[in-house]
Amino acid sequence: MQEKENPSFDIKDSVSPEKMKMNVFEAIATRRSIRKFTSQDVPMEILGVVIDGGRYAPSSGNIQNWRFVLVKDKENKQRVAEAAMHQLWIASAPVIIVVCAETEKLKQFYGIRGDRLYSVQNCAAAIENMLLTAHCLGLGSCWVSDFDEDMLKRALNIPGDIRPQAILPLGYPDEIVPAPTHYTMENVCYFESYGTRVSNIERVMQNPLVFDKISRLFKGLIDVGKDAIEKRKGSKK
Ligand SMILES: Cc1cc2nc3c(=O)[nH]c(=O)nc-3n(C[C@H](O)[C@H](O)[C@H](O)COP(=O)(O)O)c2cc1C
Incomplete structure (x- = not known):
């Protein structure tokens, strides 16, 4: 080759x-x-x-x-x-x-x-x-x-x-095909953790400051959740 x-x-x-x-x-x-x-x-x-x-x-x-x-x-x-x-x-x-x-x-x-x-x-x-x-x-x-x-x-x-x-x-195409439907950004994007959705996502995407704020907020919430799980595991031992 x-x-x-x-x-x-x-x-x-x-x-x-x-x-x-x-x-x-x-x-x-x-x-x-x-x-x-x-x-x-x-x-x-x-x-x-x-x-x-x-x-x-x-x-x-x-x-x-x-x-x-x-x-x-x-x-x-x-x-x-x-x-x-x-x-x-x-x-x-x-x-x-x-x-x-x-x-x-x-x-x-x-x-x-x-x-x-x-x-x-x-x-x-x-x-x-x-x-x-x-x-x-x-x-x-x-x-x-x-x-x-x-x-x-x-x-x-x-x-x-x-x-x-x-x-x-x-x-060469011999037909005009209409656009199929597509899921919205809100449907397919999560923030920092799988499953964490944000409504009005277009506004978030247009503004990097809002994006950063939301990321920090979710990250904070996720960390709090993880800590709670770890603590509960620890108290069971
Ligand atoms: C992995 C894969 C397999 C597909 N197999 C077929 C197929 O066997 N026959 C067919 O007519 N279209 C097939 N398609 C085309 C899809 O039906 C098409 O991409 C979908 O309906 C979205 O339409 P669009 O390509 O015009 O955006 C396939 C597409 C993908 C990605």
Whole structure:
């Protein structure tokens, strides 16, 4: 395997403003899962930029255990779609990227955690990078993980120790998908301790002084609680 970056590669070629249509947060906020594609092909150099998005993802120990199987052949696409619980719309994409995880090195370096967790997390980071890059380039895709692993492996000759992580059908969108609902910040953020919610969180986030005050307050309450528990434990002995 060639380990080094090709020195003639110029990152500016990938991110020229004519190609990239939005900034990163806009891309994050406006990306949608696209399941309907026009028949327009994805040019190879554009596909290359999407792959670059994946290649530049962070990975544990920089091991970069992702591998990408690019599928353009009609019969192969059909087999992939069938392996994905017959989500046949997948085969209508001009190209499909199947993201696979090599686990050997991760197992060697990090044991069970590397094998089961980091290998999946690394690929997930690459997948999301590719979805966002595709969206920035005016392409659409969808993260598909509902598939029969053995069937997919057979369809693409994926060896026994390699684990497919996701199917990414890629093409130009032929649908406008409304934004799905998202939990509010209040629902998903806790302060200093799991489960400690704050109402009116937008106000807190806008004002660092309020944020600090709340953090100190909660930290104080948590410490008091911990002391009380320790004391009770001590008195029982
Ligand atoms: C791990 C994972 C697996 C998914 N698997 C499928 C799938 O098999 N088929 C599908 O149509 N969408 C799949 N999706 C897409 C989700 O349905 C979609 O991301 C979610 O409804 C939110 O919509 P959005 O992507 O437009 O924000 C998957 C997404 C993730 C992250």
